[in-house]
Structure formats: structure tokens, C-alpha cells
Amino acid sequence: MVTGQDVEGLLRRLAPRALGAVVRRFGNFNTAEDAVQEALLAAAEQWPTQGLPDNPLAWLITVSSRRLTDLLRREQARRRREDTVASWRLPDDWCSPPADRPADADDTLILLLMCCHPALSPASQIALTLRAVGGLTTAEIARAFLVPEQTMSRRISRAKQTINNSGIPFRMPLRSEHPQRLDAVLRVLYLIFNEGYASTSGPNLYRADLSAEAIRLTRLLHHMLPDDGETTGLLALMLLTDARRPARTSPDGTLVPMADQDRTLWNAENITEGVRLISAALPCGTTGPYQLQAAIAAVHDEAPSADATDWPQIMALYEVLMQISDNPMVTLNHAVAVAMVRGPHTGLDLVEQLAADGRIGQDHRLFAVRAHLLEMTGDLAAARHAYHAAAQRTTSQPQQRYLYARAAGHEPGGGLPATSPA
Known part of the structure; x- marks a missing residue:
């Protein structure tokens, strides 16, 4: 059973x-x-x-x-x-596919491309696809967009109505239509993967089925567009990131930050494939944000240990990425890299500048990074306060437990060793 x-x-x-x-x-x-x-x-x-x-x-x-x-x-x-x-009734054998369509055909990629039709606004394309293809709840999508749940519910409803009213055919788009949809498709797949790799809420750190589905769909898209550098970069990024999943939790489910992970548990096959993909994509054409993120992931994955990580290269890659991407998470990750190269005080200065950005100023990840950098400076009381603030702002239970444990380690007599943020 x-x-x-x-x-x-x-x-x-x-x-x-x-x-x-x-x-x-x-x-x-x-x-x-x-x-x-x-x-x-x-x-x-x-x-x-x-x-x-x-x-x-x-x-x-x-x-x-x-x-x-x-x-x-x-x-x-x-x-x-x-x-x-x-007239909508179908015969008893209606589940049989048309003669020219295999029985195991998968319409998911077509559904994904249809939801990213240019008749919808970019925000609606992504929200509708996350709902229909990614299976995310309206609340999860709202958190990804940093908007109230009711706002996101109305946006999704309007998008579905637009699809209904437009007469959009359910078919694979023509090659000439790909550029109109590709950016939204890639972003949706990226967000689906991220929700699977690091769930925004609930008792589990990750949802392996969700990240696996994102990888599967990205493979299909890469097969359809093998020469598109950003599609290749996104697939490489997913593989290189997901390769670390086996080491992200201890046997009892406790979160293990990257610096403390047993790298022998990382998926070597995924790392090899991801490095091969990004190495082939980078020299060809314009380099986009997914390729740069994949290159950063490759530097992490190829380091034999946390101490051997090439942080100057990661810092340089983030600086290139910041030039083409107005994403506060990129800026936050750059601050971490700067701290590893130039010292925690320099990194903290960048974090404090970023705190004024309304998109991330109250996000738990900013507080967690601040706590880690304060920890590196030796200001354990301030680090404890920041870890508490981070824990109070996340809805992921494993992250809450980890952050509260970090805070408890800096209580008098705690003595938890310093490590990188989750």
C-alpha cells in the first residue's frame, strides 16, 4: 500500500x-x-x-x-x-492519443511555453507557469515575488482569463516565436528549481521532486535549443547546485552549510556534466546571468575543500553579474565573496548599504549573512542578535532551527564554531 x-x-x-x-x-x-x-x-x-x-x-x-x-x-x-x-463529450477511448502522437508524450513543455505567451505581461507569465507547471501554491509564488498573497491570486486569475479569451492554440510554438517567450521560460524554470532546492516554507529543507522536474524540463528545452547559451547555462547551474543536495542535511535532517559539508557526498556525475556544459557555453556568444551563476557554482563544486575555494574568482564573477543583473541577492552574495577576499568588515559595509533596498532589507538571508560576517569579526553578541532576527523572518523550519542553533551557540558558554551561512 x-x-x-x-x-x-x-x-x-x-x-x-x-x-x-x-x-x-x-x-x-x-x-x-x-x-x-x-x-x-x-x-x-x-x-x-x-x-x-x-x-x-x-x-x-x-x-x-x-x-x-x-x-x-x-x-x-x-x-x-x-x-x-x-459536443465536449468524448468517446470511451478518448484517452488514446492521436495517431501521430505517442502514448507517452509529455505536454508539460508545451504547457510551459503556452503560459509564457507574449499576450501576458512578464510577471503574469511567470506567476501562471509557477502555478500550472511548477505546482507552487499562490502563497509560495507571492513570497517569490515579494507581494501579498491576495495580489498574486488576482494576477494569476487575470492571466488565466487572458489565456481563455485570447484563443491561444495549444501547440509547440514556432521557432520564430521562441525569443518572445524564452526569457520568461528560463526564469520560471529557475524559480521552480530554487523552490525545490530551498523550500521557502514547511518542515523540509528541499523538495527533490520539484527540483528534479525543473531539471527535466530544462533538459527538454536544452534539447530543443542546444545552441542557446542561457538555456545551457541554466541547465548547468541546476546540475552543479543540485549536486550538493546529498550533503546539505545531516542524518537527523539538520541543515549543513556548504563550508561544513562532506564533499565526497556531492554528485560527481552532475558536477562533471555541469562543468562540461558551462565550459562549452561560455566561449560562445554573449554571456548571460545563468551562465555566470553556473560558472560561480562550478568554482565552488571544483574546490576540493572550503578553504581551497577560489574566492577572488567568485568575487570577480559576481562583479560581472552585477553589471547585467539588478538582483539584490546577487549583490548580497557579492558581499559574502568580498568578505572572504578583503575581510568581514568590508563585507559588512556592503551588507549595510544593501539593507536600504526594500526588496531585500527585511529578508532573512540578509540578516543571516550579517550574522555570519559579525561572527567572523568576533562580535558574538551582535551575531547572536542577527541570527535571531534571521530566524524570525524565515518560514522554513530547517532554516529556523539552524539559525536559532547558531544564536544559541553565542550565548555565554555556547561556543559554536564559526562557519559559512546556509
């Missing part, structure tokens, strides 16, 4: 594929998503007790279609067009 946790992971992987299949057949994005959500709830209730169906994806699509038929019937009845509803 499968557990509820097993079912939850399976449903998260299958939900975008089910939604893509239903949208392909019915063409009504908003109602299709409602129907799929109902099917997911039914599966979550039934599968742990009744067991998995022989074909879980087909089960979801079938149940979604029935829900969709009911939803459409009610909607059309109100509009006195019941004859139109009848």
Missing part, C-alpha cells in the same frame, strides 16, 4: 502532464485547471487506501475530463447552451 507522502510526490509530478493533456483536448485553460485540481484531490483521498491505478496519469486525465464535463455543463446551462456542452 502506498503512503500519503508517496502519493503526494507522484501527484506533484503528474499534475502538469495531466493539465497539459486536458488543455490540449478541451482548450479551456481556466476550467481545465479547476477540473484537474478536483481530480488531484480525489486521488489524494483514494489512492492511499485503494492503491494506485494501473495508469495513474490516465486515471487523472479521465477523472479530470468528467469533472470538466460537469463544470462545462453547469456553466453552459446558465447560458442556455446545453447543446454546446454535449
